[in-house]
Amino acid sequence: MQLGVIIFFLPERGYGYLRLEGTREEFHFRTRNVRSPSLKKGDLVRFYLRQDRGGYYADEVRLAGMG
Numbered sequence: 747m748q749l750g751v752i753i754f755f756l757p758e759r760g761y762g763y764l765r766l767e768g769t770r771e772e773f774h775f776r777t778r779n780v781r782s783p784s785l786k787k788g789d790l791v792r793f794y795l796r797q798d799r800g801g802y803y804a805d806e807v808r809l810a811g812m813g
Contacts, residue, residue: 751767760778
């Protein structure tokens with residue numbers, strides 16, 4: 747799993763962006779890929795990087811303190 751920080755999240759629109767910890771790389775994620783009950787800007791999260799036709803995205807996004 748990777749570590750990152752939420753930089754933007756609009757749950758009502760179904761997506762957000764996070765930045766890989768210690769880098770400037772940003773990845774999008776969809777609400778359906780979130781495994782924590784609530785996320786907000788600035789939260790430290792763990793996630794897996796996955797790839798599809800459109801490139802890389804964050805999957806199984808959860809707060810870093812959660813299993």
